[in-house]
Amino acid sequence: MSTVVSQVEVPAGVHLPIYMDNQATSPLDPRVLEAMMPYLTTTFGNAASRNHSFGWEAEKAVDAAREQIAKLIGATAKEIIFTSGATESDNLAIKGVAEMYRERGNHIITQVTEHKAVLDTCKRLEKYGYRVTYLPVKADGLIDLEDLKRAIDDKTILVTIMAANNEIGVLQPIREIGKLCHEKGVIFHTDAVQAVGKVPFNVIADNVDLASISAHKIYGPKGVGALYVRRRNPRVQIAAQIDGGGHERGMRSGTLNVPGIVGMGKACEISLEEMDSEAAYLRGLRDRLREKLEAGLDCIHVNGSMEHRLPGNLNMSFLYVEGESLLMGINDVAVSSGSACTSATLEPSYVLKALGLGDDVAHSSIRFGLGRFNTQAEVDYVAAKLVDIVKKLRELSPLYEMVKEGIDLTKIEWQAH
């Protein structure tokens, strides 16, 4: 009888389940938790309370965090606006600019592999009379700067292009994009959630006017993020999307999440100190994982550019095996798939489709998100387990058998259902 149960041994020191989905979220660094604890317990004041020590303590902590975050991205503290996370930051940046600069124009440029927080925000603006250009990406996942140049017209007010993609980790040429925007007098927003803290990111050098960042992707807590808003050369203005007590210089009302903000500050401080060594470490693990998979299996390939990519990201397709069934076989390893069966919409990954890959390749894809706390022993176990399960599932796969017999799958008249 055939079986899909893996017999790969768990090496000493490896604890199951293994978390390898750090582009979804990352565990809280113990040093971050330690920094947060006082603000979850004794130092509980409202940072907006101006007339007692509880408020002053909270405000002091928020200011310190603002400095830590600003330092990581080359900004000044006054340019950091706290939000509930990157989705809110993206909404605030895009809707805030659209509203503020409506007199100047109604055209926004983005690209097809953006996070839904950007794409859905742009779609909503289309309903309100804005015109949105969705630039395509090349097979490696990068946009073509010539496409961007051609798309900018006299009505363009905003370009919003992510720094690093959440599925394939591909790094867009934001410095060149920002330069082009500044030459044309267009505001440049970047969703920098996946890039900040992982690769060098500097709002001055990279010509960025607005940047969305999040704490929980860099070993900070969930529910807190920030928007960088440039104050000079050029001074960028945004219309508030949440009204209330006038917090955050009127740009985002609401009582500040002090423990979250303290955690985000600490997470940024650690990332800045450890970025170089951590990037080298993650790149080493990532390349090791890839080499082991490529040594053990045929018919697999990397999705997106390997050259312009986050150190900890690997997105691979294991052809002729469906992603969800693969995840079932490695259920002690937490990774993601671009398969339709794993998505809420039952559609395969739009990011992989945008690379020009067929739906069948998207269905077979796995995203590995390596992070600070992953080890080489974990990588070795995950690689061995995947090789084992992919082989077993291919014994079950009519497609793999047909390909091995030399049948061209594209020549078959399939019945789409």
Next chain:
Amino acid sequence: MAYSDRVIDHYNNPRNVGTLDKSQQEVGTGLVGAPECGDVMRLQIRVNPETQVIEEAKFKTFGCGSAIASSSLATEWIKGRTVDDALAIKNTDIVKELSLPPVKIHCSVLAEDAIRAAIGDWKKKNGVAETPRDAVQTAG
């Protein structure tokens, strides 16, 4: 996705995985689904020409856990049945047996299609009149 124990059992230990020689007269082959949709099932039967009993059933499936389980279960159920009996199997029977969640019902539909396609192929090869129920086309 929390699957039932039955699905996990069929996924972990799929029954009747394999390939029959499709050039043989007594073998019927059904290939349904499409790679772009994320599931392809190939179900094959070997039918006794005298009794019309399905003596052997094999499958291979590219698809999610419930697609694999649905086809595995289908081979178990049709083995030992006459072709006409096998045609009585409904996708809803598979849904019930495997406790498939609503988003996975299409997997059971595909398994029913695969049974019909395999039987249809066998009937065509052997000049047996098609019943209106097995109007699913075979590919490949």
